[in-house]
Amino acid sequence: MQKEIRQALAVCPPELQRAVEALPEATQRYMEELRLRIGREAAVTTGKREAPLAVTVRPEWVESILASATGHAVYSAQEMLKNGFVTLRGGHRLGICGTAVYQNGTLSTLKDISSLNLRIAREMKGIGNRAADWLWTRPRSTLIIGPPGRGKTTLLRDLIFQLSQRFSHRVCVADERMELAAVVEGSPQFDLGPKTDVLSGVKKARAVEMLLRTMNPQWIALDEITSEEDVNAMVRASYCGVRFMATAHAETPSELRQRPVYRSMVEAGVFENLIVILPDRTLKLERMISLD
């Protein structure tokens, strides 16, 4: 079994681990997610296919997986639980579905958990070679786009490594969800290169400010720009000469431009390079074209 899968499955009960182990090696190699729905057969996804495992998910499994994933401490994962996920050691992400609990009008946690989705994080050195060659000729702020599950984070991780190792640039990573570097006790679980500094767990907008003030970065890398706040922080920081390497959810450049949250970012010209991950996972490299 691959190291990443073994690491991600560490939170699962032995019966479930054995069911995954029994899968053919090819399925294990391309396994992207483990999907668990109470009372249903567990399943693994490889690409768009969902293959069932021969075990039915029991409520106590979900409880024990959540306990292990949160370190038996709701308080330490509360912010993540509010957002419907928990990041595990190794950068793997456990997505959670259940019923919301509101306190004073704000979402405080999720209860009666019904489904879990364990996404396996992988390090794939070299997948960004072509993009890195292109970046060498155009070392400008770059946005990577693609729909969920197409490998934006994996590509970003490789590009960070290449900027740091091959270009010898100083890269600072704002790793809010602790997935990019997956730092455990001060040491990143993924190799992001020798000139990379990682700030973990800080909200992206705040992290950009902190890194800019304290770490003198040439590049700041961040995953999944989702809020106006993140965009504003990047716009402000781009005036200071720092370059960004980031990802955003959008299938095509036109979809990106249509989404209000990215509109100001495109208008401000924060990004000059655009990398589109196509359905067959090849990369389309282009210049970012402004709205007009």
Place this chain on the structure above:
Amino acid sequence: MIKWIGAGLILLGAGGFGVGKAAKFYRQMRQLHSFSNALEILKCELNYTLLPLPELCRVTAERSERVCAGVLRDYARLLEQGSPRKMAAAACLENNALCLPEEAQTALLEMLSSMGRYDLDGENRLLSRTQLRLEAAIRTGEAEKRPMVKGYAALALCTGAALAILLM
């Protein structure tokens, strides 16, 4: 000769009883103080670092006295091995040579069975409540100390009188 043996037995019995009682009392008080201090450390670490429960217990154990540290380490180990909280709590209290009043033991069992289930505010309240219960046990122990001393003084007087009569 028989008088000397009798005198020796009285001395041994009374002394052994007194020393045993006193040792148990002091051990109990030391453990109560030790757990109360550990809760204070736990609270500080929790609020400052938000560490996952097993790690939090280990960090606290490093700065706690032997028995208390043993309980916290066992609890962390059992949680990591996948034991449910309640079972881990009961087992770690049982496996260590605890010498606590029943009320304090119940308070610790309840705390360990529920820790990690709440948000930070809830955890703080749980720890504070347990700390109050331990402090109440300490106060009860202190209050019992005076009558206990009187009892031992009476025992010493009676033993002395018995010896005097025997040796007359």
